[in-house]
Amino acid sequence: MLLIVEQFLNGLQFGLLLFLLAAGLTLVFGIMDFVNLAHGSLYMMGAYFAASFVAWTGNFIFGIVLALGATLLLGILLEFVALRHLYGRDHLDHVLATFGLILFFNDAVRLIWGPAGLALPLPAWLTVPIAIMPGIYYPAYRLAIIAVALAVALILYLVVMRTRVGMLIRAGASNREMIGALGINIKLLYTLVFGLGAALAGLAGLMQAPILTVQIGMGENILILAFVIIVIGGIGSIRGAFLAAIFVGMIDTLGRAFLPDLLRQVLSSSAASTAAPALSSMLIYLLMAIVLVARPEGLFPANRS
């Protein structure tokens, strides 16, 4: 029982982290119709910035705030210098250009920070496990990730649903030409959305950094999951990304946690322990395939007329 609660928390935490990454991706893909493979690089840059700024300032909170600002600026700069020239083009051009950016960022990081990777140590108050229920200890830092990600999700919801900028973003997702025709500065809106997406990716990267290591190419594996999430959730839909991310996080974690034991009921122990990791990593792709067959638009498509 305690194990189940703990595994649910693990799944929730992983899902929320994926949401931060997927939210930026779905905004950029849904609103700007731009396929950004370099989203994972922004995730990596967020982590590298955080590791450097935390080491430089000596203060964890201050360092990550600086890192967030830096990733936001980097996103805006990237959009301004490179990506805005690609908007009218084919998706294949987007893929080629942003794949080039992945190589660029990986080598830039190798030049600046070296190939060995960095560590982002946590302050002492985040490294203690907290008793959330009698007998259940959960790492304080993972709880902090859950809290921050939920707060960000709420703020995003409020911004998108309750503010004028949010209204424009939603309008942009529904009909790009129309809001341009209504005299909205679509270029500025795009720059803003891209910067926001970059900051969200950076936030995901820097929050993941103390759990993992800060290393070259860290964004590439996780980006695939983010794409799966926006396909399941419906492209351009923040709500879809949120629910799909939690779904994927849960399936991935619970699959890993309980599938081996389930398989051991029917298979020999050694066959089960070999098959289970393979099968549990397939589960989310199975889910995606089922969603694509049943609802090609995704579970919660953004409102399109």
Place this chain on the structure above:
Amino acid sequence: MRAALWLAGVTSLALANSAIAADTIKIGFVSTFSGPTAVIGNDMRNSFELALDHMGRKMGGKPVEVIYEDDQQKPDVGKQKTEKLIQSDKVDFIAGYIWSNVLLASLKTAVDAQTFLISANAGPSQLAGELCSPYVFSTSWQNDQTPQAVGLYMNQKGVKSVFLIGPNYAAGKDMLAGVKSTFKGQVLGEEYTVWPSQLDFSAELSKARASKAESIFVFYPGAAGVQFLNQYTQAGLKQQIPLYTAFTIDELSLPLQKENALGVPGAQEWVNDLPNEQNKRFVADYRKKYTGLRPTFYGAQSYDAAQLINSAVEAVKADTSKKDAMKAEMEKANFKSVRGPFKFGNNHIPIQNFYLQDVVKDADGQLSLKTVATIVKDDQDRYHDKCPMK
């Protein structure tokens, strides 16, 4: 006239080329030089280069040419690079190989071409058993041996039960099998994680805690070892369940693991402070040549691989067509290994000691690895009788 000149130029170039080919000892070195585990490949290359420096960059009087190739930690790429080195570069020896799955994919190419392959790290059980070959030598170990030593140490400590966690690939399975073969207590659980993509071990750690095991054993080489220790400490398990490791803490991961690694024991066949002359020279010169870096066991094994190749080339006076003579010489292990006592078993896998290592603060306040005790002497892998070579 112009055509004649051009032709003359080409032929002299071709002549020069063939002259070079005949006058050098060519060695191919396959390791990982890109991605997160490139630091391991770099350490192996550094150590191999240092060994060549110590030999005056000559073997048997001929200059040595080393061609380094990146396997990207992928079996298919490793196989391609091995084919390229053997078939188009026509190397005399091929060495390196961090990953068991990469080595297994590349093995047949080398054996079929009768090119000597020296594994400087990977030690899959197949290589020691049914796939052993006269052309293949190892300067590392068979995968099971190091965790077997950990299991023996856990028995000495009186540990009653263990929860095993490792990556789901050839080496991960060998490692967990190794601990199980010597550990006398109960194994309360066994988890395999997706390799190399899975980096979050929360589900596995929760299960380890729930199993109420007295100890946890893990095998996570490279960056995954850093991530595992981070998560193990953050989950508060360091105070609850002691951790035993194989290939998880080394000089590359330690600067990132920091205090998390303090007091976590592991077994290894080489530690930087082993008190033999060859090792002192290796460690001191490595730190002098590559400032700020420290050699790892991967490096030590690569250094020994260079020495092994050198012994063979010296024995045939650089005539690398005498393969039988070179094989006979290598089987004698006629060189001073940086790990001290070293000889080969019938399957060309070393018979050697395994030491208990611990993480301590050294004289300059830096974390470093230290030999605590010898766990097992002259250990031979448990697959050697499956090898048809006698």
